[in-house]
Amino acid sequence: MFCSPRQAGFFNSQRVDNLMAEFLSPKQAVLVRVQVYPHMKKLTQFLTSNTLFEAALPSVKELVDLLEKKKTDNQTINLFYGETYDEFGITIDSLKYYFILSFIHFHLEKLGFKVKSIVVQADTASLINKSAQDKELELNKQKDQRLELLEKIMKTYHLPIETKLMSDLFKSSQYQQNIKLVSKYAQSLTQDNKFFFNLEKTVLRNRIKQERQTKFKYALEAIATSMLFDIKIGPPREQFYDRAQHLMADELKLDKLGSIYLKPSYPLDQNFAFFLSNPEIEEFGLTPYKAGSNKMNDSRIILGRTTSNQLGAMISKSFESPNPDVAHPILDLFVIADMAKKLTSQNQDLPDYSQAKLLNDIEALKEKTITLVDRKILRRFKNEN
Amino acid sequence: MKTNHTNPLSQQEYAQKQAIKRRLDEYYSLQQKKNGLKSLNKIKQYLPDDYSLLALKRGTAIAHLDLEPILELIAKGEEFSVVSGLNPSSQLHLGHKVLFDLLKDLQNLGANLFIPITDLESYFDNKQSSVEQAKKITKEKIIPAIKKFNFDEKKTNLYLLSESQEIINFSLELSKHITPEEVKRVFGDDGVDNVGQMFYRGAMQLAQILQPQLPQHGGPKHTLIPVGIDQHPYILLARDIAKKIGMIPPSELVIKFQQSLLDPEKKMSGSKPKTAIYLDDSEEEIRKKINRAYTGSVSILADHRQLGGIPDICSVFSLLNSHCQDDDKVKKLRDQYLSGKLLMKDLKAATIEFIVKTLERFA
Numbered sequence A: 001m002f003c004s005p006r007q008a009g010f011f012n013s014q015r016v017d018n019l020m021a022e023f024l025s026p027k028q029a030v031l032v033r034v035q036v037y038p039h040m041k042k043l044t045q046f047l048t049s050n051t052l053f054e055a056a057l058p059s060v061k062e063l064v065d066l067l068e069k070k071k072t073d074n075q076t077i078n079l080f081y082g083e084t085y086d087e088f089g090i091t092i093d094s095l096k097y098y099f100i101l102s103f104i105h106f107h108l109e110k111l112g113f114k115v116k117s118i119v120v121q122a123d124t125a126s127l128i129n130k131s132a133q134d135k136e137l138e139l140n141k142q143k144d145q146r147l148e149l150l151e152k153i154m155k156t157y158h159l160p161i162e163t164k165l166m167s168d169l170f171k172s173s174q175y176q177q178n179i180k181l182v183s184k185y186a187q188s189l190t191q192d193n194k195f196f197f198n199l200e201k202t203v204l205r206n207r208i209k210q211e212r213q214t215k216f217k218y219a220l221e222a223i224a225t226s227m228l229f230d231i232k233i234g235p236p237r238e239q240f241y242d243r244a245q246h247l248m249a250d251e252l253k254l255d256k257l258g259s260i261y262l263k264p265s266y267p268l269d270q271n272f273a274f275f276l277s278n279p280e281i282e283e284f285g286l287t288p289y290k291a292g293s294n295k296m297n298d299s300r301i302i303l304g305r306t307t308s309n310q311l312g313a314m315i316s317k318s319f320e321s322p323n324p325d326v327a328h329p330i331l332d333l334f335v336i337a338d339m340a341k342k343l344t345s346q347n348q349d350l351p352d353y354s355q356a357k358l359l360n361d362i363e364a365l366k367e368k369t370i371t372l373v374d375r376k377i378l379r380r381f382k383n384e385n
Numbered sequence B: 001m002k003t004n005h006t007n008p009l010s011q012q013e014y015a016q017k018q019a020i021k022r023r024l025d026e027y028y029s030l031q032q033k034k035n036g037l038k039s040l041n042k043i044k045q046y047l048p049d050d051y052s053l054l055a056l057k058r059g060t061a062i063a064h065l066d067l068e069p070i071l072e073l074i075a076k077g078e079e080f081s082v083v084s085g086l087n088p089s090s091q092l093h094l095g096h097k098v099l100f101d102l103l104k105d106l107q108n109l110g111a112n113l114f115i116p117i118t119d120l121e122s123y124f125d126n127k128q129s130s131v132e133q134a135k136k137i138t139k140e141k142i143i144p145a146i147k148k149f150n151f152d153e154k155k156t157n158l159y160l161l162s163e164s165q166e167i168i169n170f171s172l173e174l175s176k177h178i179t180p181e182e183v184k185r186v187f188g189d190d191g192v193d194n195v196g197q198m199f200y201r202g203a204m205q206l207a208q209i210l211q212p213q214l215p216q217h218g219g220p221k222h223t224l225i226p227v228g229i230d231q232h233p234y235i236l237l238a239r240d241i242a243k244k245i246g247m248i249p250p251s252e253l254v255i256k257f258q259q260s261l262l263d264p265e266k267k268m269s270g271s272k273p274k275t276a277i278y279l280d281d282s283e284e285e286i287r288k289k290i291n292r293a294y295t296g297s298v299s300i301l302a303d304h305r306q307l308g309g310i311p312d313i314c315s316v317f318s319l320l321n322s323h324c325q326d327d328d329k330v331k332k333l334r335d336q337y338l339s340g341k342l343l344m345k346d347l348k349a350a351t352i353e354f355i356v357k358t359l360e361r362f363a
Helices: A013-019 A026-036 A038-047 A060-072 A092-110 A123-128 A130-156 A166-170 A173-187 A194-200 A205-213 A217-226 A236-252 A272-277 A279-284 A308-317 A329-344 A362-376 B008-034 B041-046 B068-076 B094-108 B119-124 B131-147 B165-175 B180-187 B195-213 B229-244 B283-291 B301-307 B315-323 B327-339 B344-362
Strands: A053-057 A076-083 A114-121 A161-165 A231-234 A258-262 B061-065 B080-083 B111-117 B156-160 B223-228 B251-255
Touching: A038 A060, A038 A092, A053 A236, A060 A076, A060 A231, A060 A258, A076 A092, A076 A217, A092 A114, A092 A130, A092 A161, A092 A231, A092 A258, A092 A329, A114 A130, A114 A166, A123 A130, A123 A166, A130 A161, A161 A166, A166 A173, A166 A217, A173 A194, A173 A217, A173 A236, A194 A205, A194 A236, A217 A236, A231 A236, A236 A258, A272 A279, A272 B041, A272 B068, A308 A362, A329 A362, B008 B061, B008 B229, B008 B301, B068 B080, B080 B094, B080 B195, B094 B111, B094 B223, B094 B251, B094 B315, B111 B131, B111 B195, B119 B131, B119 B195, B131 B156, B165 B195, B180 B195, B180 B229, B195 B223, B195 B229, B223 B229, B229 B251, B283 B344, B315 B327, B315 B344, B327 B344
Parallel strands: A076 A114, A076 A231, A114 A161, A231 A258, B080 B111, B080 B223, B111 B156, B223 B251
Antiparallel strands: A053 A258, B061 B251
């Protein structure tokens, strides 16, 4: 696990307390892996970028070991990112996950690895959501629109990603075995077990009751799905699914999922006080793929819906700070747009961003971000949603 | 700490000073924990430079309770209220100035100020022989000094408690919501010597805190109360009562005391002239007081150069830290102090010059 530069955030020892395992600084992680696998230097440096990543689980070192083992065994590395959705459409934050998944994919391929990258659309999980139940028809319609838009995204940015529906994955015999195993394991535990403690942390506090009522059905399915893959790219809050999976893997002697957590996604159009009054959002961000997360869809960029004017207004009013230890909604948007620019021109090299340089002039960063997001993303999906 | 070639007595002196620093740090951290107060670290990280308060930057403000709604109002450029009373037991000194500077900063960020002069408290606590005496010192010395802080008069409600029928009426109303047991539970058995004190603490103090929320002042609103840690029980009681009577529980910002000139573990006290610099002290008095103030340096100069100093317990440095707006200057002096490069005679000379200049407007 590498150390996040946001010491006050995700890997603050007080917050993660006894969940913390190994703790390597980015520099240490790079050194250790580079000594063992010199060809992995670029990837290791990339995965320890404090502009893009929050952390890795179990650690960058172990992820590199996992990749090398797969290569030695001549096996395909299965990368994935999973997302649910709501009626508000595809957020710009989802693009960050597609892009980073793609950059890692391209890089591994260049190094001679066999790689498969999947974005799972959790259609069934979107229907579990109680608030969505009466919207089933609408959500099904959205699924079709979403798949269509995803196809356009993959083409626009030349992404090597395959899209799969969770409902299709559920039909596979491997998934059926996984869900039986996970469910049986969960049933064998008492409610005060650390496994459930982790699952409760996967949702915002106001959703815990609902998760308990469904006996964590969504979480168990998410774990069973993740077990179909080797490495997951996800938002920081998903560490708790993965920690639960690791607990189970330890007990049942199964493979542990490798995970890479990206920086949280924050709402735009908010002042500094918002982040102080909403500590949970400050720590974990909004759910990147659910535009309506925390009812903040009006403060997010949604492909095909947000206009250039709205973008300009939201960014100019947004909090952004040169302090590296706080939330960075604009920096995050900038890197998404810059990755879009690179991928559009088929520049598939791992990107490298200097947080210190980018945060040196906030006004300039905001201006550049408005231009890049508008040109490289918004204009390409005008009237799509 | 470099100990090579230093006198054992200096090493002992240095260790004693470090122990004082430890005790002070532990005291504030324990108080914060014990009273359920929140750290200001996150707020300091997020607060943009335009909103930065000297008390936050310099660590004079140490903790808070429910400050977030006030910050939201500040961020939106909306008004809020601040209440900070003053006990007229002595003339104003630099400890009071820390508070009034903070009030001025908060007013610049949108605060409507309520500054009750608590002459009745001085009387009940036997700090003044009569209410008339308390009123006299207030009118002759305190109010003129407060006016020199140049508060916006339209947004400042400065008044004497004994002359405020509004507060007296509200205190009577509140007194019916609080039992003597509650007052004792909050302040302890030793905290109340007479019935006047009980009425003051159990009702009149709360009336001041909740006054901005009275209908005549616009009804329920977010209110900030900057206080010393010893005043925290009042805030807790006021928060309870606010909920009972449909008002918004007030927010709290805890301020460190300006330390005594003679002892870093005690506060500057108006009734002990050697511990304090009054706002109307002459240049000669200021020079004399600062020259004999406690410092964070060992006595032997050569050893100070080697061991470095401890600015956090230095009564002289604390004057600059709490009052000097120049961040670069304070940081530079602090770094030099820590490394032993700053000599106490130079620090004292710089501080005397600064304080004399700062207090010119109060002369």
